[in-house]
Amino acid sequence: MSRNAIIFHGTGGSPDVAWYPWLDARLTDRGYRVERPFHPRLNVDPVAEFLPGVLASHAFDTETVLIGHSGGAALLLALLEHLETPVAQSILVAGYATRVNESEEPVLQEAYDWDRIRANAGDLYFINSVTDPYGCDANQGRFMFDRLGGTQIIRDEGHFGDYDQPYDTFELVDRLIP
Template identity: 80%
Template sequence: MTKNAIIFHGTGGHPDVIWYPWLDRQLSARGYRVERPHYPGINVEPITEFLPRVLASHDFDTDTVLVGHSGGAALLLALLEHLQAPVAQAILVAGYATRVNESDEPVLQDSYDWDRIRSNAGDISFINSITAPYGCDATQGRLMFDRLGGTQIIRDDGHFGDYNQQYDTFELLDRLIR
């Protein structure tokens, strides 16, 4: 069976920036079928309206790896809660589960079924930075880790790519994906 990977960009992001195309090439070379969808509605539209379109647009199964960055990582929490079957692996990069700054965060749900997320997430990892410019920092990573288990990795790498932070490769992420 073919392994699948879906890479979700962050708020205001695009699938062709920072490390997303690089990771696509790395995983494709390892035999993955990779999707890098463009979702301008991430963290713009309310999650209750946005999530059904995401669920209907992709296939999720035990051979699927999900990678989300920033708002895309927050999206993964809702996605994992509402899947009909578990995925192999979920990696949340600069993720968060609560409001982290003064911005409206429509990607967040009011509450989460942590047990359901845990049962659908497969091998789950959180990569956060101690110097995250938007508040999606190591504290947020710890909050999710405490509820879901898995692996928490804390770096000092800003936002792991942003409009003002070059981050064209992400070797750690490539090594984490089985």
């Protein structure tokens, strides 16, 4: 098996913004096969309708590293719950598991099978900020950590990339991936 990584962008985003292309290049240089799918309907379509297409579009195995940012990190929760095989590592950046503001959040499920997510997540990291403008903050990271374990990393770095927050590199995420 070869190592592969899938980087999921956030709500309203694309695979070519923020630190995603930079991380892709770093991982590719280390021998990873990297995918940065474009999911324009992320957090628009209900996750129950959206998820089957995501599952069918990628191969997941014990050498897979999943990285999700914001809505992409929320998607990872549903994805991990429905995988047939565990992955090596899951990194949720500015992730959340409950509604964080007044916006509808169709990427969220009503409930989660935390045991199944934990069993499939591999080496699990939550990276959240105390100053996230959307509410994808350290409290959300703690909520997930309390249910799943893993490692919670709390920073003071906004949303880790946004339309008004250039974030072209993300050394921390690069260092977490072997």
